Amino acid sequence: MADFSHRYLKNDYSSNDGFRKSRNIHKEESKKESDEKTIPAFRRESLRISYMYFSIDREVRNAQRTLPLPEVVDLMEIHFFKVFDQKLRKSFSIEYGLEVVEYSNFNKSVLFEINDQGLFESFVAHLFLVFDLKDNDSYEHKPYNKLALIYSFNFFSAIKRQGVISGSEAYLVSLCELTNNYIHELQLEFMLAYLEQNNIDFTYDSAIPDMLVVNLGKTVSMNELTDNFDIIRLVTSARAPVIKPGEYGTPRREYGFDVNVPEDIPLVGVIDTGISAIEPLNPVLSDLFIDHTGKGAYWDDSGHGTMVGGLLAFGADFYQGNKELIAKAKLVPIKVIHHENDDINIIRLLKDLREAHHAFGIRLFNMSLNLPGNKSYNSQIGKLAYELDKLAYEEDLMIFVSVGNSLREDIEFWLTEGKDPGDIYTHFFYNSVEALEGHDCSFTNIMEPAEAMNLIAVGALAGNLEEELNLGITPAKEYPAFYTRKFHYDYDQKINASSWKKTQKNKNLIKPDLVFEGGDFLDNDAGMEILRSPLDATQPYFGRCSGTSLATPLVTSLAAEIIHAYPKLKMESVKALLVNSTVSPAGKNPVHFQNGNEKLYKKLVGNGKPTYHNLLENDKNSIVLIVEDSISYDQVKGIPVQLPKSFAVCTTGKLQVTATLVYKFLPVRNNHLAYLPLHISFGIFKPLAAVELAHNKIDNKYKLNSGNSWSEDFHGVEDRVFSNVQKIDFLLSPSHLACTGSQFHIGVRCSGKKDIPESDLDHLMKGDHPFSIVLKLREIPQKKNDAISGTLYQDIVALNSLELVTDISGDVDLEAGL
Structure with a gap:
């Protein structure tokens, strides 16, 4: 293995603080909001209905409280047509006394705490002004104009706090992070004391402040918790469904190995x-x-x-x-x-x-x-x-x-009526309405x-x-x-009746x-x-x-x-090696996943199936290089890789390049769109110093081939959905390297979101962010019977500063049991 083992890439690299963030804006991104400044009658009626049910549910909740909590607080959800950004957050706080507790639906839906009842009355008053609008009345420059952004809203009732319940006695209780810390601590202290007084077994750890596990008995019900405690966000079953081995096996009398x-x-x-x-x-x-x-x-x-x-x-x-x-x-x-x-x-x-x-x-x-x-x-x-x-x-x-x-049982049910499995296969996962009437594909x-x-x-x-x-x-x-x-x-699928922006669709993000x-x-x-x-x-x-x-x-x-x-x-390198080794398990164009089902295939197989070939070692025609490094916010790095100069004039071989970037990140809690606030992306370019990567538009002048650029975009950063796994795969012919001195550079850049809590922003801006890149190079013949050098591995080792990845870590003292 040592002869063809993976190597750390240790070539001297260049770096630059700051990089070019402007670009030509696509038409879709430059589109302005509609010139129509009226609220149609059906939307006014929808808001009226939302308010009616909001008022009923608020009254019911206060009537159903059975415990003498020292302080209570009301929560409401508002669903917007657009992303609820920092500017809107400030406005809703100052004007309506609404403080953000949690973002969902990629920050188009917001859970609010009604923090100031007096200011909230302004929200209600503005609603009634909207109800009274006529069809041609404009909301432009009106004090209630921000309400035109609302699709619907609702009171956060007890039923909204109850998730999947499977009949168990143990529940995972997720907690809200109330903006009023005084009320939060009072309710938490009261709840824990109440559980203790009623001899309810529970587990809580202040190091994991967002949840507790509660084993409810006969003295306290789940409804009692959700009816009273405003800090409860969601109660779900803690039960783990397990598939038990079948009843029939291969008859054996010994293991035989x-x-x-x-x-x-x-x-x-x-x-x-x-x-x-x-x-x-x-x-x-x-x-x-x-x-x-x-x-x-x-x-x-x-x-x-x-x-x-x-x-x-x-x-x-x-x-x-x-x-x-x-x-x-x-x-x-x-x-x-x-x-x-x-x-x-x-x-x-x-x-x-x-x-x-x-x-x-x-x-x-x-x-x-x-x-x-x-x-x-x-x-x-x-x-x-x-x-x-x-x-x-x-x-x-x-x-x-x-x-x-x-x-x-669900699968068997849909096959009992004589349906052919092949006919309903893709419909079981998606677009179920016609082929499987009554089946909800979200269950898959x-x-x-x-x-x-x-x-x-x-x-x-x-x-x-x-x-x-x-x-x-x-x-x-x-x-x-x-x-x-x-x-x-x-x-x-639209969110709150509005479509996704192009910037929010990320082909790299997949499970x-x-x-x-x-x-x-x-x-x-x-x-x-x-x-x-x-x-x-x-x-x-x-x-x-x-x-x-x-x-x-x-x-x-x-x-x-x-x-x-x-x-x-x-561990980022282990993940990158696995992803980098993947192939499509069913080939390029599997029959059942054509004619509009291509995206479904990707959602089912993700990056694909890891292959053992080249996962652990290489051969004379291939090599895997690993970069383990860190990068700071707003930084660009350029890492050179030298190929044998003979490759630029070769007429029979070409280079298969497969590379995967993986980085880990500290997630931002209660913020769907900014959950992953850190952006790191990479690309493989013609030889460029980091300062050139930072300040030049990456066009054909710098690309090794026309289709190869940065692995992921970050422009429109606050609306972007990022992925911490990115893979690229392309071919290089000798002509691509003819004017580069048989060299290319791996460019790495780092940016991120700023519309996040101060502590998260401080970590993002001041921290060093670890990443791994796995780069696999394989020489293959241009035509089936063409000869190749057979020396790629040893040539790359000779021309670059590399290090073996085989040293053993220090020992760990082990004791049995925990």
């Missing part, structure tokens, strides 16, 4: 139902464990954690039929539930993940569990996803999460915390890594499985990040073979199952192999 455990393979935390100490897993089970259940971390009643652990430990090699399997990781059970559909103590889990990283040096975690319910179209990042993003930013760790599964959206951006979310393909043809219901084994879930952002085989429904043989206990009554030794829960550990296993080979790599 030995296990080889190499030295220094990484520890991986398996957040699941525990892992049974069965024969093939005993060598890879660590003495370390975390158990929330008190039932024993090595007792897996459901079998879910055991099958996940087995796939993680052995990876795709498990399906090669080898008599000896080489372990990829040592497993640390983090048992958060005992039975399927038990409740997860999220706060305890968050604390334990940080502790496991600090105390035991665990950097990789697998979580094939989700919170119940799907993400609504274009909904904001959830509280758990936010906390995991924050954790991944603060620590050098990576969590692999499944996107969740559609219920087997990803589940929390798969939307988290600093993590890696994994979806499933229908194949089962066996040679047989696909036996399941998905049209092809290379396709996304029928049960897998799609990204919930949909640019075709899942990756896909891998997970088996298929409904034929048992279409499932993935998994490890089971020899004592299992229905599936001794081996079983069958399907789901994203199985695809996820197979990707985590690849990450473990990367870390074993390159222990010094940062």
Whole structure:
């Protein structure tokens, strides 16, 4: 491996503080608002109805309060036609006494605290002036003109505070961050005391101030909490839906393989139902464990954690039929539930993940569990996803999460009436109305915390890594499985009756990040073979199952192999290596995803399936270079890469360039549009010093080829939706490098949003922001039978300042249990 291993790129780079931010404005971006300055009758009537229901719901809430809280506050939601920016925020505060608590719908919807009742009466008075307008009356220059921006509004009632409830007794209670800190603290103190007085078991940690986990009994109901406490934002079930292995497996009387455990393979935390100490897993089970259940971390009643652990430990090699399997990781059970559909103590889990990283040096975690319910179209990042993003930013760790599964019963229902699976396949995920009347395609959206951006979310393909043809219901084994879930952002759906701006559509932003085989429904043989206990009554030794829960550990296993080979790599580099290795699992133009379904395919497979080829090492015709660096706000860097000069005059070869940028960020809470406030982008250009990159428009004069520029745009920064994963892929022929001295530069730039809280802005402006770039260069023949040099790897090593990525990190002191 050492001969063709990956290398750090350490060439001297140039940098410049400040860069050109102006450009020619596209027509769409320069369009002015409509000249029409009237509010149509139907909109006036809509506002009137909004106010009627607002008044009723406000009165009902105050009548339903049953507890003597020392202070109360009313909240309301206003849905705007446009992004609610800093200027509007200031106006609504000064004129109407409305203070922003939370942004959603990409900041076109705002949750407000009514902070000054006297000023709020001005809002009501202005509403009545709007109600009395005639059809041709203009609102221009009127004191109520800002109300023309409102699509609708509502009181934030108790029912608005109740999310997905699955009948459990444990609830995840998300809290508002009230702008009136005095009232916030009073209500929080009262609520915690009230729970204690009623002997209600709960978990709260001031280090995670936005949530608590409450195990409600008979003395306190969920309605009692949402009816009284204004600081409660949302109450949802903490129950984790789990797919249990099927009833039928491959009849065996032994496992039939030995296990080889190499030295220094990484520890991986398996957040699941525990892992049974069965024969093939005993060598890879660590003495370390975390158990929330008190039932024993090595007792897996459901079998879910055991099958996940087995796939993680052995990876795709498990399906090669080898008599000896080489372990990829040592497993640390983090048992958060005992039975399927038990409740997860999220706060305890968050604390334990940080502790496991600090105390035991665990950097990789697998979580094939989700919170119940799907993400609504274009909904904001959830509280758990936010906390995991924050954790991944603060620590050098990576969590692999499944996107969740559609219920087997739901899929079976739509097939019971004789419908052909191929005919309804894409309609099940999107545009369901005609083909599946009554089916809501939003139910196939990803589940929390798969939307988290600093993590890696994994979806499933229908194949089962066996040679047989696909036996399941998905049209092809290379396709996304029928049960897998799609990204919930949909640019075709209007928000508050208004369309997306071009600047808000980002092709780089996608979930899942990756896909891998997970088996298929409904034929048992279409499932993935998994490890089971020899004592299992229905599936001794081996079983069958399907789901994203199985695809996820197979990707985590690849990450473990990367870390074993390159222990010094940062987690952003691991993620970049995985993404950079991806291919479209179903080829370029899969049949079922044509004629308007191309975007759906992307939302199901994300960046694609990681391939083992060149993931860990290269060959004489290819090399992977890794940049691990940081960049400050408003900075540009230029990193040179030298190619052999003979390449510029070569007539038989060309260069395949594949590069991926990954950066982590500190998320801004309660702000949908600015959740990711940091922009870093990169490009590969003709040789340019950073000062030239900073002050020149990147046109054909500087591009290596006409289609290659910056990986992501930042203009119109406050309205932009950014992505912290960006991949580019293109070909370079010798003619592209003829006048560059066989050299190109990697340009990196950093910018960000300013309409964010002061503490977040201070971090953005003053901090150094880490990033990784993985650059893969491969020489390929221009024509099928053309000869190539066969020396690209050694030439790149000789011409550039490179460093091996194989030094082993320092030891970690380990103790069993937490």
